[in-house]
Amino acid sequence: MLKRKNYWLLFAILLLSLTSLSPSMDLNQTDDPPVLNEDQSQSQSSSLRQKGEPAHLRISVSLSNKEFRELQKISGHYALSTGVTVELSNLGEAAGEDALMNELTIGNRPDIVMTEAHHIKELAQQGFLLPVDVYRSSPGGTPLPPLQPLLQWNGYVWGMPLDIDPYVFVYSLKVMGELGVEALPRTLDQWTRLLEQSFKKPNTYVLAMDAGSAYGVSAFLESVSSSLYPGSRDALDWIGQARSSIYLTDGQDDSVWNMLREGKIAAAVLPLSEWQESGGGDLAAEAPWLGDAVGEETLYSRTFSLSAQTRSPKAAADWLSYITSARSQLDWLAGTGRLPAAEEAYRGGLPGGDSLPFDAGSLLMGGGGLAGEPQADWSEITSAAGLLLTGKLDAAGYIKALSYSPEEEDNGL
Numbered sequence: 001m002l003k004r005k006n007y008w009l010l011f012a013i014l015l016l017s018l019t020s021l022s023p024s025m026d027l028n029q030t031d032d033p034p035v036l037n038e039d040q041s042q043s044q045s046s047s048l049r050q051k052g053e054p055a056h057l058r059i060s061v062s063l064s065n066k067e068f069r070e071l072q073k074i075s076g077h078y079a080l081s082t083g084v085t086v087e088l089s090n091l092g093e094a095a096g097e098d099a100l101m102n103e104l105t106i107g108n109r110p111d112i113v114m115t116e117a118h119h120i121k122e123l124a125q126q127g128f129l130l131p132v133d134v135y136r137s138s139p140g141g142t143p144l145p146p147l148q149p150l151l152q153w154n155g156y157v158w159g160m161p162l163d164i165d166p167y168v169f170v171y172s173l174k175v176m177g178e179l180g181v182e183a184l185p186r187t188l189d190q191w192t193r194l195l196e197q198s199f200k201k202p203n204t205y206v207l208a209m210d211a212g213s214a215y216g217v218s219a220f221l222e223s224v225s226s227s228l229y230p231g232s233r234d235a236l237d238w239i240g241q242a243r244s245s246i247y248l249t250d251g252q253d254d255s256v257w258n259m260l261r262e263g264k265i266a267a268a269v270l271p272l273s274e275w276q277e278s279g280g281g282d283l284a285a286e287a288p289w290l291g292d293a294v295g296e297e298t299l300y301s302r303t304f305s306l307s308a309q310t311r312s313p314k315a316a317a318d319w320l321s322y323i324t325s326a327r328s329q330l331d332w333l334a335g336t337g338r339l340p341a342a343e344e345a346y347r348g349g350l351p352g353g354d355s356l357p358f359d360a361g362s363l364l365m366g367g368g369g370l371a372g373e374p375q376a377d378w379s380e381i382t383s384a385a386g387l388l389l390t391g392k393l394d395a396a397g398y399i400k401a402l403s404y405s406p407e408e409e410d411n412g413l
Contacts, residue, residue, distance in 0.1 A: 055315035060110040062095040070335035111310035117150040117301035118378035124158040130306040131156030140321030141342025145366030146296040159303040161341030167215040168285045171267040208247040208268035214385040216269040218297040219288035228297040236395035287358035
C-alpha cells in the first residue's frame with residue numbers, strides 16, 4: 001500500500017512539473033472549426049491560430065498587375081481598420097488550375113485562394129476548402145442569383161465571388177449585313193443560314209471560340225434556348241456539322257479582332273472585359289441569354305474561398321466579407337472596370353450600366369442555369385467541350401461524358 005501511494009505522489013509531481021514548463025499555453029483556440037466531412041478533416045492538417053496570437057492572413061490570387069494593385073489598396077483599408085496583417089501573393093493573370101493546386105498542396109498553403117466559381121464544388125468535395133458561412137461574422141455582399149448554385153454544396157457556402165465577366169457574342173454589323181443576316185442568330189435555323197452564307201465566302205468562319213473553355217459551347221447553346229446540360233441534341237449535332245467553320249483559339253489569340261473586322265469571322269464568343277478593353281468601336285456585343293434568365297454557365301467569376309489549411313478561418317472570412325461588400329465591389333468596379341458579383345451593387349443602378357450590351361438588371365434574375373445536374377465536374381465539362389469542338393466527340397459522346405458517374409464504372413456499366 002505504501003509503494004502505491006509513492007507512485008501517486010511521483011505522478012502528481014510530474015504533472016506539476018509539466019504544467020510549470022508551459023504556463024502560457026491555452027488549449028482554447030480562437031477559431032473553432034465546424035463539423036467537417038472526412039475529406040476536410042484530413043486536409044486541415046495545420047494547427048489553428050492560438051488564443052491571443054495576432055492574425056496574419058496569406059492570400060493567393062491570380063490578377064493582372066493593375067488589378068493586383070487595386071486589391072492591395074482595398075485590402076490595405078481593411079488591415080488599417082482591423083490590425084490584421086495581410087500578405088497578398090499574385091500568381092499572375094495567366095495562372096491556371098495547376099498553379100492553384102500547387103498552392104493548396106505543396107506551395108505556400110494560403111488562408112484564402114482565388115479560383116473560378118465553377119471549380120468551387122469540385123475543390124470542396126476534394127477537401128481543399130472550408131465553408132465560408134460557418135465563420136462569417138458579417139455577411140458581406142449577396143452573390144448574384146445565377147452564381148449562388150455554383151457556391152453551394154452539402155448545405156454550406158464555399159466561396160464569395162469578387163467579380164464576374166460574362167461571355168458575349170462579338171460581331172460586326174457590317175459583316176453580318178454582307179452575309180445577308182440582319183441580326184445575331186437566335187435559332188438553329190438562323191445559325192444554319194449564317195453558316196451557309198459563310199460557306200459562300202472563302203476563308204470565312206461562322207464562329208470563333210476558345211477550345212480550352214466550355215464558355216463558347218455554353219454561349220452557343222444558350223443562344224438557341226438550350227442549357228449546357230443535358231444540351232439540345234440538335235444543337236450539339238449542329239456544332240459537329242459546323243466544325244470546319246468554327247475558328248478555335250487558345251484564349252490568347254489577338255488575331256480574332258482583326259478577323260472579325262475583316263469579315264473572316266462572323267461572330268466570336270469572348271469575355272465582356274476583352275470587348276470593353278478593345279473599345280468596342282465598330283464591333284457590337286450581345287449577351288447569349290434570352291429574356292431575363294441568365295445561365296450561370298456563361299458567367300465567368302473569380303471567387304475567393306477559405307483554404308482547409310488556414311490557421312485563422314474567422315479572420316479570413318471577415319476579410320472576405322469586407323472585400324466583397326457592396327462598397328468594396330463598387331471600388332473594384334471603379335478601379336478595374338470589372339463587374340461586381342454582389343447584387344447590392346445593381347439594386348440602385350450600376351454605375352456605367354447603360355454602356356453594357358445587356359440589361360444589368362438581368363443579372364439579378366436566376367433560373368437560366370443547368371436544366372439538369374451533370375455527374376461530371378467543371379474540368380470534365382471543359383474537356384468534353386474541347387473534344388466536341390475538335391471532333392473527338394460527337395453529340396452522343398458529349399452527353400455521355402457529362403453523364404459519367406464513377407459508380408457506373410465500378411459496376412461495370
